[in-house]
Amino acid sequence: MVNSTPTLDDLRNRLVDEIVAKCPLPAPIEQAMRIVRRDLHLPGLAPADAYTNRAVTIKDNPNGPLALSCASVPSTVAMMLAQLDPQPGDHILEIGAGTGYNAALLAELGGPDGQITTIDIDPGVTLHARQALNRTGYEHVRVMERDGLEGVPEHAPYTRMIATVGLWDVPVTWWQQLADGGRLVLPLRWRGQTRSVALTRHGDTLVSDDMELCGFVPIIGQHGERTTELANGTVRLHHDQDQPVDPDQLAAFLSTPLTELWSQARVGNEETFDGIWLRAATSDDTVCRIEVTKQAMEDGVRHPAIPGRSPALVSGDSLAFLIAERDNADLERPSRLGAAGYGPDAIPLARNLIAYITDWSTDRAAVPHMTIHPASTPDSELPKGHVIDKADSRTVLSYSETNV
The missing domain is CATH 3.40.50.150 (Vaccinia Virus protein VP39)
Structure with missing residues (x-):
């Protein structure tokens, strides 16, 4: 045997x-x-x-x-x-x-x-x-x-x-x-x-x-990220310290009408769409992560594409985040992608997110060029691109070849 x-x-x-x-x-x-x-x-x-x-x-x-x-x-x-x-x-x-x-x-x-x-x-x-x-x-x-x-x-x-x-x-x-x-x-x-x-x-x-x-446990000793709680802690925004996310300004975001806009982009059941986040984060300082709990969705908050980690754009008293909806109009890619927004500037923020979805959809495998420089590097010595300043470094991101 x-x-x-x-x-x-x-x-x-x-x-x-x-x-x-x-x-x-x-x-x-x-x-x-x-x-x-x-x-x-x-x-x-x-x-x-x-x-x-x-x-x-x-x-x-x-x-x-x-x-x-x-x-x-x-x-x-x-x-x-x-x-x-x-x-x-x-x-x-x-x-x-x-x-x-x-x-x-x-x-x-x-x-x-x-x-x-x-x-x-x-x-x-x-x-x-x-x-x-x-x-x-x-x-x-x-x-x-x-x-x-x-x-x-x-x-x-x-x-x-x-x-x-x-x-x-x-x-x-x-x-x-x-x-x-x-x-x-x-x-x-x-x-x-x-x-x-x-x-x-x-x-x-x-x-x-x-x-x-990827996803990893954060190192002990760096404190550049912040968490802002909304709706009695049932909605959380995870953002960098340089992003002016004000919980007082956003306190009443749920009392404003929901705005939904839809792109032409669609995804398959096993297809990742995290590249949208990367595309937005390469040029837009309003991008952060939204976490919407089950309780918040039961209370009426729109279901994000991924409840625990979806890209969001936050500005002042308004926000917009990625949503997905299955309609089976295309069997190979049955879900369409869009943006949900709240607040007075919900429509322009949602439109910005739709633009990032559209840009990503034209080349879904594209990744930006990144260069990282010491924090003391003057602007004149940086390559062209979007700059993110941190305590020890300056990061430059671009989808153009000028960063190579």
Whole structure:
């Protein structure tokens, strides 16, 4: 009788096969994922669960809904490694040790001449990572308890740096530790969204060449994002500190008539439309994230396209946000996209959002060019594009070629 129970190798290879079927990986990354045992980095978890394409919390947050640390979704791990493009002999710093699994993959990719340092601010997380790396044969990986915003200057410069926590800004210390020509991959947050951005340092400029949707636990110590609660906390706006979102001005937004405008753009059941957000956030400082709870929708607030995270435009006492409605007029793309607005300026804001939907629809795979510069860079030295200023950096975004 043949034993049909899958082995650990079977489970691991099935997971990698699933990831590669959706998005082919560079051969070295695919091979590393077939070698490194994720189950040994998640002790106590059933092997079948360890080799499922999902995140696993390893440390809960007693003060909030988001975990303090988790094992990232394997397909996201693979995507970010492909962005980083590690080479044999690379000197790599990882910010956010997690379970140590990503550091083990980096060790495989860096080879015997590579140097891998992984850090975390939480001593329990670093202990977990250290023990897991020892179990899996990667004792040479350096694990340190450090504030990720400070990096590890004593082992710099690094040819590659990767963050596995959400960053609102690029810390000055990272500029100092990344070698010229070095590569940085980080989940960067702006205007309510997070993208895994791949950047190469050219002197005092970081230049992007890839940008992918992602979601990560935010790093401890950066406070550039704000949450404004409306309608007794049942509606929340998540925005950057430079955006003047005033809860007093918006307090009566639900007492104004609802405005709905519809675009000609349609989407299929499995088709992502997060590019609309990216398109809007590249040029418009009114863009943020709206979160509408079930209670708010029961109270009559219009259902956003995705209740927990949809792009919204907010100006003064008015707002507009993305909506979707299924009408089956097109079986391949059964849902149409539009904008819902409230307040005196609901119509112009909704029209702006419709324009972003339309622009996105003409080239749904397009991503903007991004350059990041030190905060001290004068306007005259910035390329053309939309500028977003933060504490340590100035980001320039554009869909034109002038940013290259």
